[in-house]
Amino acid sequence: MSMLEMSASHPRLGILVQQARGNGPARVGVVYPCEAGALAAALEAAACGFILPVLIGPRALILKAAAETGADLAQIEMVEAPDPVSAARRAVAMAGAGEIAAIMKGSLHTDELLGAVVGRDSPLRTGRRMSHVFWFDCPAYHKPLMLTDAVINITPGLSEKADIIRNAVELAHRLHIPDPKVAILAPVETVNPDLPATIDAAALCKMADRGQIPGAIIDGPLGFDNAVSLTAATTKGIVSHVAGEPDILVVPDLNSGNSLYKSFVYLGGAACAGLVLGTKVPIILTSRSDSLQARVVSCALAALSMRGPPGPRH
Structure with a gap:
């Protein structure tokens, strides 16, 4: 995906992208990226400089998805988790411990991810x-x-x-x-x-x-x-x-x-x-029907959402 192509067709999107690139990448836990599309979006966002992905899930399935897209994961951090629910819980625990600054949905169901985020013992809950x-x-x-x-x-x-x-x-x-x-x-x-x-x-x-x-x-x-x-x-x-x-x-x-x-x-x-939003870290919640552009730019938005305080409270 070309950032220049995005800027030509959607100039305000291009501005958002450039701001996010200038902000520097954030460590993002990508939960259960076991399908080619979910993995490709995380890797593209990393290539654009928005995130430093931490892939959380079963290593064998993640490597299989990487092989389908021809991706090289040699320099990408992976955290073993055997199934979607375990991966979601691991991501929540890592976010609560400050090891990752955001969470990105991979190929698991939305309720599996959000169930871990809002669970009774979740460290990400707010009021x-x-x-x-x-x-x-x-x-x-x-x-x-x-x-x-x-x-x-x-x-x-x-x-x-x-x-x-x-x-x-x-x-x-x-x-x-x-x-x-x-x-x-x-x-x-x-x-x-x-x-x-x-x-x-x-x-x-x-x-x-x-x-x-x-x-x-x-x-x-x-x-x-x-x-x-x-x-x-x-x-x-x-x-x-x-x-x-x-x-x-x-x-x-x-x-x-x-x-x-x-x-x-x-x-x-x-x-x-x-x-x-409304949790202690932003969650990039994309759908399988979303375009690669939408998934990647959601990572850019997440990077921008983490910079500095939310602004003055009047």
């Missing part, structure tokens, strides 16, 4: 809800755009949504967006007792006003059109500091978020990266 954030370079939008949560939380309640926003805002701070604009999406822009998403959006905005969700400019409920288009918002008489300028879109549930994510990628031509 915050875990959530996923997508970062997009959308050709039709004028700046990078984040979307949360389209992967983990199915029907989050008010307190979960507050944590989902906090996680995304802290990532924005690490990406040098000091006061990200957050649009809380709903079917309509007015508060309607029959639409719980609008009630939650209004409550979240008041929580932000009271300092419970610091470091961001938050507005909602906003329909998707009003969130991303100032013209649409103006036509409807909406006065908002967020409309037309959001850095982060917050969806009401996984159904809407997952559809929006796939629309951006498959119809909108967006390039994306994604991370799981």
Whole structure:
């Protein structure tokens, strides 16, 4: 994969890549990379300078996957673990001990990995809800755009949504967006007792006003059109500091978020990266259907998410 090709088609993605390369590689535990695609993504991310991979899993299967791709693992560190669950637990223990700075999903199931991350004895647990954030370079939008949560939380309640926003805002701070604009999406822009998403959006905005969700400019409920288009918002008489300028879109549930994510990628031509946040280390949670580019750039995003403090708390 050529970084120059990525820059030509998605310039904001190219900027992200260059920033990550300048940040230097981080040690990342790649959990059960026993399929060619999962292993190739980790090795490509290493070649780009984003990560120093530590391959965790059964050595024989990892070497078999390497043989399929012609990869040379002579200089790559490996940690033996006999099965996916053992590999996930080993990665969590290594992260808790500070031996690795992030975790990357290989060819195991998502629930096997996240089960170890959130297990009762996991050293990675925090007091915050875990959530996923997508970062997009959308050709039709004028700046990078984040979307949360389209992967983990199915029907989050008010307190979960507050944590989902906090996680995304802290990532924005690490990406040098000091006061990200957050649009809380709903079917309509007015508060309607029959639409719980609008009630939650209004409550979240008041929580932000009271300092419970610091470091961001938050507005909602906003329909998707009003969130991303100032013209649409103006036509409807909406006065908002967020409309037309959001850095982060917050969806009401996984159904809407997952559809929006796939629309951006498959119809909108967006390039994306994604991370799981809310744990003590970021988790690169890619899918088998993700492109090599998406997997590698997720490693770049993880590298950037680990630099320095998350920014000022207001």
